[in-house]
Amino acid sequence: MTIKTIKQHLADLKHGQVSSVELTSDYLARIASSELNAFISVNPETALAAAKHADEERAAGSDKPLLGLPIAHKDIFCIDGTRTTCGSKILENFTAPYTATVVNRLSDAGTISLGKTNMDEFAMGSSNENSYFGDVLNPWGNEVSRVPGGSSGGSAAAVAGQLVPASTGTDTGGSIRQPAAFCGLTGVKPSYGRCSRYGMIAFASSLDQAAPVTHTAEDAALLLNSMTGFDKRDSTSVEIENEDFTRDLNTPLDGLKIGLPKEFFGEGLDDEIAQRVADAIKVYESLGASVVDVSLPNAKLALAAYYVIAPAEASSNLARFDGVRYGYRTEHYDDLGQMYARTRSEGFGEEVKRRIMIGTYALSSGYYDAYYAKAQKVRRLISNDFDSLFQQVDVLIGPTTPTTAFTHGSRSDDPVAMYLNDIYTIPVNLAGLPAASIQCGLSSNGLPIGLQLITPYLQESRLLKVAHQFQLETDWHTLTAPSLEVA
Amino acid sequence: MTLDSKTVHTIARLSQLNIDDGEVDRYCQELSNILSLVEQMEQCDTTDIEPMTHPFDASLRLRSDEVTETNQREKFQAIAPQAERGLYLVPKVID
Amino acid sequence: MFSWDKHWEVVIGLEVHAQLQTQSKIFSGSSIAYGAEPNTQTSAVDIALPGVLPVMNHEAVRLAVRFGLAVDAHINRTNVFARKNYFYPDLPKGYQISQMALPIVGAGTLDIETEDGTKQIGITRAHLEEDAGKSLHEDFQNETGIDLNRAGTPLLEIVSEPDMRSPSEAVAYLRKLHALVRYIEICDGNMQEGSFRCDANVSVRPRGQQELGTRTELKNINSFRFVERAIEYEIERQIDILEDGGEIVQETRLYDADNHETRSMRSKEEAHDYRYFPDPDLPPMVLEDSFIEEIRARLPELPEAKRSRFETDYDLNASDAELLTSERETADYFERVAAASDSDNKTIANWMTGELFANLNKSELSIEESPIRSAQLAELLDRLADDTLSGKTAKQVFAALWNQEGSVDEIIDSKGLKQITDTGAIETIVDEVIANCPDQVQQFKDGNDKVIGFLVGQVMQKSQGKANPQIANQLLKEKMK
Structure with missing residues (x-):
């Protein structure tokens, strides 16, 4: 089996080689027979109706950029009339009464939503093992069951498993890049403020960004063209002109200055990953790029700062889940206090509760300065580190993750060990920068390895160009999971 | 920092979460481990550093004062656990 | 005069919540009109659906700045919204968006009139925040009903310094503030509808002591009369405790107007640790000088x-x-x-x-x-000025106007109240009075000037109040020479 990109699908649709109804039916059938557990909800009827409508629109001459293209949405995005769970029991039966801006934009561009993908509860996790709706299998896990990464694990598994050509996800600390790395895909986290957060259930408001996961950088550019853009409903949305992210894809990399932050190559990094990253650097050098060793001296504290800021914001964001206006309410209670505490204790999973408690503690009287204020200062230092490096280099490159996809259950007993997965991705979220993970090779046991690319704020075009040029030169991104070959 | 059970109970109460007696030790341990990770920040000198609350330096955008929303009570209350006569219902609140 | 005047000094500070007169809510496009059917003015943002975000109302900012300028306060060019976290059914997000470290309005002053003359009361700060919804306890047997129409109504919380030294000063300040917010048209001041609400921080200390006593916060005092009575009650309660050798507990107390007492809300207070932090959904508000100057220029x-x-x-x-x-x-x-x-x-x-x-x-x-x-x-x-009416008939017309009996001229005509200024007509009456009151006329002639008042009165009575009293006076004097 070979991969099929969005670009190819759109060409087929445009030239009448396939109708949207045929394409949608084909993918719906694959989802129906899949055992990856990549989806929490599938909406065949609405998908087929939308596909039919798209075919009619095309016949009528519509030139919507993504017309008739089936995609999936992470179950963190609200869609009017559709169950939206955020991977949590507390929203198990929540039918959203409104639609997220990102979803509206992609629908307006002509996409067909097949369903909602599985995820770590409230996007808290790096393995998708924190979903109330069960573990997701990584299609690359052969003899043993491996995690797809998280929190956008369902989105990545669905694309890698070819259940959908592309999917939306989100990235708060690496939630699109890490699963993209684990599943051999391209995951692009845009700059903070590029995508509207309206309708995307908040985990950590100052870090969350919507993000696509695709096979190629070019596909990501096509999706981002429609996903991004100013939204007056989001006060943190950047008010700038829409861009065509494909515009620089084919610009050569001559003279590109690459920085290799030494902190991304230290202790804990798997040797094979280090080797594949070094190989990738050589490819870039062959394309005319120069490479310098650089340092992000405060990046080592990113994980510490993140595990204050993200839980603190989450503890407040998740206070609205109280069983009063929507969502789960406990069955047995005598008074309001019991209703609250039982609803939340029964409705939230372990990791979510842990983070709410850590966040509550970090903000509580007497500890605010030592934790929250301190973390925001460390965050500033990390952001300053990036700013000064980008005076010298155009792009920072390193591994996306310290290890390849691990097996189910191997890290779930130790939260802190799990957090270390995101050690290279988190600094980027703290600084609000755009970053991508692209596949740059396989480990000796056949698991994908991700290469992380980071550019300055709002420089997505450069980011996508650097990714795309690598994919023109290599074919790692075209590899499909062995499980699909068998099928 | 090691969290004791009293603190864990206080945090749980502020968070509106129930912690069973059997879970307290585990929470103490896990939360203390996370705090040890977090406390690596102490090695960093942040004197005179401005806290960074937003990833970019933007100022608040203001919207014009117009009523743009219409009544959607029925739609919204259709998903409420308990609503009657237009009101959301909760167990009797005693001030 | 209260007994506590001699030994105890009273220290009072007020926190006033004024609802700002906007069309829409502070962070959403829902109407804030009072009296709508429950939950019909609640958008996705107001009921805090997952994924919704706040967007700040421009007009609320303008009104807050206007207040700041009116009390000669410092306007913080950069001010920040923060989340105040607590669980309550009428608080849909589980936090209230308010301002903590950097409020929009900094220190200002307001002058009040007291028995001892003008006194300046310090205003510590004023900050923007959203109102909560309403809990309705009466409608259901075992449940409380939640109406979120009010949730998200823009409020300006105006915090005074503890500068007031008696309940009457507190009321004078409150009245002054109430008049001011209506003067500058930022709040309709309707206390019944809760548009203007007051909490009081009250403490007492022995006269001469520098250090402040432990204070209590009185809630739910929403009329000028209740403010005075609640504070009076609380002062006496505190003094009784201190004079018995007890200690004041810092707590929130609720004023019960029916029983004229305050009672503790301690159980609730204990649980509170609001965990304020800057709201990540709202970047800092930066106000340009030009924006502020434009508001100043239009200040009434x-x-x-x-x-x-x-x-x-x-x-x-x-x-x-x-x-x-x-x-x-x-x-x-x-x-x-x-x-x-x-x-x-x-x-x-x-x-x-x-x-x-x-x-x-x-x-x-x-x-x-x-x-x-x-x-x-x-x-x-x-x-009255053109002598059509006398002072007396003018009051009759006033009463008729009050009862909506018609226009001024219609009333004068229909009631026949037109004052007699025709000298000949008045002269006839004057002659009659002089003839009827020989004793008084004699007294006048004997030098008792005051008796003229009686005689004019007689003229007025005979003319049914219509005679011009000046003319009557003049004619009487002439004829009695």
């Missing part, structure tokens, strides 16, 4: 300036000027009458502070609800 005349202008331009005494400028609507009413009427300003002031205020008070009406419009009062006073 403030009560102090208006009062002194009334003294100089209208030649009113201090007490009339104070009375007539205490509310903007009253001052506007006066100025409309003065502009429309030929009557002198002192007469206008007398009629307003006398007849009009008395009637309004009796009927519990505001000046805006007065059945006598300013144009009608102007017309009435003109008829």
Whole structure:
């Protein structure tokens, strides 16, 4: 089996080689027979109706950029009339009464939503093992069951498993890049403020960004063209002109200055990953790029700062889940206090509760300065580190993750060990920068390895160009999971 | 920092979460481990550093004062656990 | 005079929540109109659906700045919204968006009039925040009903320094503030509907002691009368405890107007640790100087300036000027009458502070609800000035106007109140009176000038109040020479 990109699908649709109804039916059938557990909800009827409508629109001459293209949405995005769970029991039966801006934009561009993908509860996790709706299998896990990464694990598994050509996800600390790395895909986290957060259930408001996961950088550019853009409903949305992210894809990399932050190559990094990253650097050098060793001296504290800021914001964001206006309410209670505490204790999973408690503690009287204020200062230092490096280099490159996809259950007993997965991705979220993970090779046991690319704020075009040029030169991104070959 | 059970109970109460007696030790341990990770920040000198609350330096955008929303009570209350006569219902609140 | 005056000093600070007069909510496009059916003015943002985000209302910012300028306060060019976290069913997000470290309005002042003259009260700060919804306890047996229409209504919380030293000073401050927010049109001041609400921080200390005593916070005191009574009660409660050797517990207490007592809300207080932090959904608000200057340029005349202008331009005494400028609507009413009427300003002031205020008070009406419009009062006073009416008949016309019996001239005609200024007609009556009252005439001739009043009275009575008293007076004197 070979991969099929969005670009190819759109060409087929445009030239009448396939109708949207045929394409949608084909993918719906694959989802129906899949055992990856990549989806929490599938909406065949609405998908087929939308596909039919798209075919009619095309016949009528519509030139919507993504017309008739089936995609999936992470179950963190609200869609009017559709169950939206955020991977949590507390929203198990929540039918959203409104639609997220990102979803509206992609629908307006002509996409067909097949369903909602599985995820770590409230996007808290790096393995998708924190979903109330069960573990997701990584299609690359052969003899043993491996995690797809998280929190956008369902989105990545669905694309890698070819259940959908592309999917939306989100990235708060690496939630699109890490699963993209684990599943051999391209995951692009845009700059903070590029995508509207309206309708995307908040985990950590100052870090969350919507993000696509695709096979190629070019596909990501096509999706981002429609996903991004100013939204007056989001006060943190950047008010700038829409861009065509494909515009620089084919610009050569001559003279590109690459920085290799030494902190991304230290202790804990798997040797094979280090080797594949070094190989990738050589490819870039062959394309005319120069490479310098650089340092992000405060990046080592990113994980510490993140595990204050993200839980603190989450503890407040998740206070609205109280069983009063929507969502789960406990069955047995005598008074309001019991209703609250039982609803939340029964409705939230372990990791979510842990983070709410850590966040509550970090903000509580007497500890605010030592934790929250301190973390925001460390965050500033990390952001300053990036700013000064980008005076010298155009792009920072390193591994996306310290290890390849691990097996189910191997890290779930130790939260802190799990957090270390995101050690290279988190600094980027703290600084609000755009970053991508692209596949740059396989480990000796056949698991994908991700290469992380980071550019300055709002420089997505450069980011996508650097990714795309690598994919023109290599074919790692075209590899499909062995499980699909068998099928 | 090691969290004791009293603190864990206080945090749980502020968070509106129930912690069973059997879970307290585990929470103490896990939360203390996370705090040890977090406390690596102490090695960093942040004197005179401005806290960074937003990833970019933007100022608040203001919207014009117009009523743009219409009544959607029925739609919204259709998903409420308990609503009657237009009101959301909760167990009797005693001030 | 209370017994505590001698030994104890009272320290009071007030926190006032003023609902800002916008069309829509502070962070959403829902209406804030009062009295709608429950939960019909609640958008996705107001009920805090997962994924929704707040967007700040421009007008609320403008009104807050306007207040700051009116109390001569520092406006923080950069101010920040913060989340105040606590669980309550009428607080849909589980946090209230408010301002903590950097409020929009910094330190300012407000002058109040006391028995000992003018006193300056410090305003610590004023910050923007959203209101909560309402909990309705009466409608259901075992449940509380939640109406979120009010949730998200823009509030300005105005915090005073602990500068007040008696319940009456607290009330004077509250009244002054109430008049001010209505003057500058940022709040309708309706206390019944909860548009203007007050909490009081009260403590006592032995006279001469520098250190402040432990304070309690009184909630739910939403009328001027209750403020005074609640504080009085609380002062006496605290002094009783201290004089018995006890200690004051810092706590929130609820004023129960029916039983005239305050009771502890301690159980709730204990649980609170609000965990304020800057709201990541709202970047800092940065105000340009030009924005502030534009608001300053459009600031209406403030009560102090208006009062002194009334003294100089209208030649009113201090007490009339104070009375007539205490509310903007009253001052506007006066100025409309003065502009429309030929009557002198002192007469206008007398009629307003006398007849009009008395009637309004009796009927519990505001000046805006007065059945006598300013144009009608102007017309009435003109008829007085041109001697069509006497002081006495003018009051009759006033009463008829109040009862909506018609226009001034219609009433004068229908009641036949036109004053007799025809000298011949009055002369006839004067002759009659002189003939009927020989004793009084003799007394006058013997040098008792005061008796003229009686004789004029007789003329007025015979003319049914219509004779011009000056003419009657003059004719009487001439004829008794």
